[in-house]
Amino acid sequence: MNQEITAAEQDVEQGGRGLAKLNPAPRQAYEFVLKIDDAPGPFAMVKGTAQYDVINEQECGRIVPATGRAGRITSKEEVKLQKVSDNEYRGTVYLDLMQDEDYYGRGVCQWKFSGAGAMLKATGADGETRFLSFIEADRFVKGETETQHYADMGYPRESMDDYADYGEDAPEGFKPELREKLFSITLAAKEAQP
Structure with a gap:
């Protein structure tokens, strides 16, 4: 197996993007907004992510020898969120952040934005509850909202670690x-003004 592909697969297993590349000049910008209501305390860790998936992996991805099929290709990219008030954070998501490219010599892989999410932790300490939320791409682009409700009893941690x-x-x-x-x-989200 090609050394570059082996190294890329190990990178993906460790949370990296492997062979995938970022678009050097993304233009489809959306403002990503996270609001917290009635939390039992502050959140020291608030992280945003945007998820992208290759929509044609069967035509372009690496064939997994055991199955004879191409594996799913996905990438979760950090969205830097800025605190604008005690209960609101904002960042920028680019729908075209990933670079379409021929990564495995089988054809050009086409990336598509699949949604954006957030993870919040009370102090950020190991073992604390991870409060997770995600909005699908179609709702994100339409400017709709996604609200999830959480029990105060899990803040800062549940009886189960992490x-x-x-x-x-x-x-x-x-x-x-x-x-x-x-x-x-x-x-x-809402489309960012140029």
Whole structure:
């Protein structure tokens, strides 16, 4: 196997982008907005990500010998979020951040933005609950919002280390005695003005 491909696969396993390259001049900019309501305390760690997937991996990706099929190609890129108030963060997401290219000598891989997400932690310490939220690309581009509700009892941590809390779409997803002790994270976007 090609050394460059082997190194790229190891990079992907460690959270890198492998052979994938960033577009040197992305232009499709959207303002990504994260709002927090009624949180039981502050969040020292607020990280944004944008996810991109290759939509034609069968024609362009590396064939996995065990299956004879091309593996999924995806990349999660950091979105730098700036704190604009105690409960609001903003950053820029580029729909065209990834570079379409022939990575494996089988054809040009075509990237598509699949959505944006956020991870919040109370102090950022190991073991704390990770409050996670994600908005799909079609809703993001239309300027719609995605709100998830979370129980205060998981802040700063659940009984399980590094618990991934994806929240619920509505307060009714929680038992009645918890519904008065919830907070929410809302994600939204709007096309950036040039």
